[in-house]
Every structure is written in C-alpha cells, then in structure tokens.
Amino acid sequence: MDWICEKGALSENILHNLQINNDYVELKENHEEGYLETPIIETERFTEITPSWNSKTNIDSSVELLIRIRAENKWTPYISYGVWSTNGNNIGIKERESHDLMKVTSDRIFVKDEKFGDAVHIKVVFKGNNPKLTLIAFSTDGGEDEAVEGSYLRILENIPLISQLASGHKDARVICSPTSLTMALKFHGKNVDLDQVARGTLDSGNGAYGNWPQNVAMAGELGMRAYTKRCKSINPVKNFIAKGIPVVASVCVQDKEQLSGAISAFPHGHLMVVVGFEIKDGTEYIVVNDPAANSDAEVRKSYLLDEWVKVWRHYVYIVTPDVEK
Template sequence: MADLNAGWPPALSLALLAVARAGSTSFDGTQSLKPPAESVWVAELRPPLRSGQYESAVRKVPAGFRTAVASWNATTPAGTWIEISLRAQRSGRWTAWYDMGHWSAALSRGHRHSVNRQQDADGRVETDTLTLHGPAQAFQVRAALMREPDAAGEPSLRLIALATDPHGSDGRASGVTAGARGKDLPVPERSQRTASPVSSSLGGGGDAWCSPASVSMIMAYWAAATDHPAWDVSIESAASGTYDPVYDGCGNWPFNVAFASEHGLEGWVQRFSGLTDIEGLVAAGIPVIASIKCNAGELTGAPYEKTAGHLLVVRGFTESGDVVVNEPYALPGGIRRVYRRAQFEHAWLTGSQGAVYLIAPPGMLPRMKRSGGF
C-alpha cells in the first residue's frame, strides 16, 4: 500500500476532527468536551450517564465555504445513538446550530433519521448537506452521545469529518495519473436491481438502492482483500442499515459511511476537485464510491438515460484514462463498465461537487495535513 499522506493534495476540503487511536475520554454528563485541536482521542459514554456532548474547537476554512457535509464513525449498541450538529461563522457572526442527523445502527427504536424543516436567514439543511446563503470562514461541530435508561451498551465516537466545497478545479477534464493507468481493482460486482426487497418501506427497494449496493461492493472488496469475511454484507443488509425514514431512502451519504464504520471499517464523505484525486487512491488499491448526476446523452454507455442522483464504484482506469466502474444499476454480466473520462468527470463534479465515500480498513486512508488550514 502506497503512503498517500506525504503529498496527497485535497486537504483544503476536509477536516478530520476526532480520530480514535489510543486511550479514551469519558463524559461527565455536565460539560462539553473541547480537546486540543491536535488531540487524538475517542469519546465514550459510560453508565450510568445517559448523555454527554463533544464540541470541537473552532476550525477555520481560509478559502471559505458555502456547503458542508458532516460524517462520522461510531459504535452504537442497542438503545444508544449519536446526534451531530454544525454551525458556521460568517463575517464574525455564528449561525444557529443545524442538526445534521441522528445516528443509530438500529432502526427499530427511532433514533436514526435526518431532520427536515431546517431553514433560516443563513442557510438550510437538505437531508445531509448544509447550504449557506453566503460564504463562511469557520465552523464548529457538536456530537451528543445518548443512551436509553435500559441500554446495556455504550455509544462511542471515533471520528468526525466535515467536507466543504472543493477548491482548485476549473471544471475541465484532468489528465490521468501515471500510477492509475491500466489499474482495475477486483471489486465484486453486485446489482441493486436483483436484490430481494427486504421491505417495501425501505425507500422503494432495489431500484433505489444504488448507495447501499455500492457500499456492499466496497465492503466485500475489503473482506476479500484482508481475509475479514464479516465485512462482506449483502445489499439488503446495507439497505436496512442505511435507511433514513425522514428522507425515505438509503442515499443519506453520512449514514452509508456510518454503517460501514459500525462493522469496524473507517471512512468519511469527501469532495474532490478532479479525477486525479481518485486516481491516487485507486493506484494505492483503494476503490471509491462517487456520486453523479447526468442528463440524457451525457454519459455514454450508462444503463439509464438520465439520473437526478446516483452512486457507483470507481474501481480503476484504462490506459487512456477512461473510468472503470461497477455500475450497480446494471444487471449481472454488465456491471463492470467503462465511462468516457470527460463525461464521467462532468457528471460527477457538476452533479455532486465531486462527492465521494471513502471506506477502508482503519488506518489505510490518507490523513489530511493539519497545515491545510484546519
């Protein structure tokens, strides 16, 4: 595995706020924890406490941002959950705290859902994304760790990430990275359209399960690559584990990353400025889930005419730089496809501002340089 930490470029659009490596910090139930900006820790809520709150230090974003997506890695046993909030600083003034999601591995107790009807003079939240009406220069995040009175387990928070607007792209197709030429990772192929519906209430069933299908493929890849069979989960299990009843679908970006983290993987949502960012990961053996959007005729070879939002796996690149994907909407036998580089990059950058899920075994993903401004 190549060392991506030394010179990997896209540091300005991601802040990693809390990463568990050693030791832990327990809540006392009355105070917000504000660890030093450079600290490395894990937050746990231990009985008999029923709630505790982590609050990050203020993080500046020198280039400014208008959109932000929070994601997290956690363990939430039955009866426990985590609530993530975010606020932004605009011209020296703080916005209100926006609720970015309530997360629990279990759906049955009602603690997993996004929060709708959040809009004010500063911005709005659409499921998993905060969109501000003007540029912000800094942010803070909060994480409330919660447990029901009869819960036996302890929720823990290992990582929070905030992805802001990507910088450095002018929208033109990028050149191929030498290390990614001809690289095609053996990601297992799975079709969302052949998945058996677990429940008609899970966002419309297989036809709408592009995101959990992509997560299932990535988890199966790492299960095989690391001889860790427990990571190989079905599309149905991933759909059940990512469903957001308020959004009424399985496409909540941070919920998909959190689902993988509940199984012991690590990851976050990030935004990149071009395909060269993905190529560095693929060259190191790390496939990526990308979010795209396209109109009719904009993505040659796709099994759909157009899409208002779709997730798929980028598994490699041809010698000329075209994009090799696992297309979850395709039927078996046609899942591995090659999309034209310029067309794919346009569908990805204009469709989601270069949004990706990065999911891998702990410690394998590159850490952003703290000198990047966060």
C-alpha cells in the same frame, strides 16, 4: 478541504460526561447522556460542506452530530444531521431546511447568496447504553486541489459485481448507495450482504437509502474508517485508485445522452464504485461498478472520463480498513 478528528485526537475536544477508552470516546460510568464539542475550526472559504462520523451503537444507544457554520461574521444555528443508531433506527434530516445564511439538505449544507463560510463548530450528543465514537469529519469545496501521484491507470481486482436491479430487493430501483457500499465493504473483506447494508443505511426519518453521511456511518459501525469527501477535481479519485482503494462516487445525470452507455438518466442522483482508469485508442475512460444494471455481469462499465466528470457531483465515500491512515 478535509478536516478529520479521530481516536486519541478526540480528547482535544470538550468532553462532557465522556471519557477516552483506547480509540473510542464513550460515556462515563453511570451516565446516559453526554456530549463532545469541538473548538471553533477555522477553514478555507467554502460554499458547501458535508459532515461524517464513525460510531458504535446498539438499539438502546445513539449519537447525534450537530454542525453550525460561520459566514459573513455570523453564526448559523446548530443543524442536526440526524439521530444515528444502528439496526435501521437512524433518523436523519426529515425535510430540507433554509436559514438566512444556509440551505440544508440530507447530505450537505450550502452557503446562500454567494456568501462564503470560514469556520465550523461541531457538537456530538451521546445517549443511552454506552455509544462510542471513533471519528468526526467534514469536507468542503474550499482549499487547494491535489496533484496526481502514483500510477492510476489500473483496474482494481476482487471488487464484486452486484446489480441493484437484479437484487430482488423490494426497493431495487433506489438502493444504488447501499449496493455500491456493499461492493466496497466486500472488497475490504467484510462479510455483509446487500439486504443487511440496505437496512442499516435506511433513513427511517425520510425513507431514503442514499444519505451520504449515514452510509459512511454504517461503514463505521462495521469497523471501517469512512468519511465523505468533496473533491476539487478527479485527481484525488485517481490517487485513491493508485493506492488500491476503490471509492463510491455520486453522479447526477439529467439526460441519458450525457453519459454514453448509461442505462438511464439519474436526475435525482446515483451512486457507483470507481474501480480504475484506462486509456483506449488515446481516449481516457473511468472504469466503474455501476449497480444500475440488469444483471451482475453487466455491472462493470467504462465511461468516457470527460463525460463522467461533467455529471459527477465531486463527492465520494472513502471506505478503508480502520488501520488505514
């Protein structure tokens, strides 16, 4: 299930010391702090959830998204998904947290003990020199799957090939997420480089580059409409490809043999860009730009779809131009 609230619809929330200005929510004049609070959002039953936001900040301003869930008729406390400020000043969740009803990681909240969440409540705190908010969202593993629509057997063109390993970056082995995001941003015409995106996505709280909410927040800072989506199956990914939209996808490969052609195992997770699908000799393949390659020329790979789906975490980053609906 996806829930997205953006632009003018943000006025439907409680706004304290905030105002709507065109497509943004921003602080009222002469205020340096305010907050947005959603109504209680009833949902399909879920066991995991991930939040997203798009904002405009500077070195003197920040937004902080807090989220709580209801499970078994009890509410969890609010959990912060970090103080977000551009230029690498963002601070996410420093350590994993655990509560009676949930386990919290830098990317997701998991409902514990085979229980289910059924409602969500979000609060966004604004501080400093006029931060702006355009979108808040969350995605869960609840709800129904979607059918495949359109022709997805295609390979999208003009998506640059960028190898994280050949980038020369000091943290080349752990920048798969900003590398994948850079490829997606360049496809959409953003004049960015890998060093810039890596700086912007680095979580200064825990030193990680791969936090999902913070990567889509970085895309939002650059004027994109971006959010993290949990997919019930591969069908939504096929639908995005049919629409001409590449997606950044997260996999977790415990053993290299699980994904034929992979350069290595990725037991702690790995991000790559899905750019298409094809059938060869009656077998379906997923076509990706995999940044774990020794050169830019080796980034484009075709993986057996059946194998890839088994190591996929069912999460993707959706990054589109802001005019996309």
